[in-house]
Amino acid sequence: VPFKREVLACKPFLLEQLKVVNPEVVVVFGRVAQHYLKGEPVLSDKQVINVVHPAAAMRFPNMRKRFFREISVIKKKA
Structure with missing residues (x-):
């Protein structure tokens, strides 16, 4: 997990x-990223898809299932 100062240094x-880049869809991996990007005006007109962080998916079997389910939804939309 990054330190708050690290996130704030890189976020701009x-x-x-x-x-x-102005993407139509933004995929956000993990709660930390979701927390720091929530409510950002640059994302207001984008489809934001929140996904379990891959590290969590590797460590916890129940998260792994959720991760692959969420990724399959993204693949279907592509």
């Missing part, structure tokens, strides 16, 4: 990239 660069 990510938000700027999202503005430049």
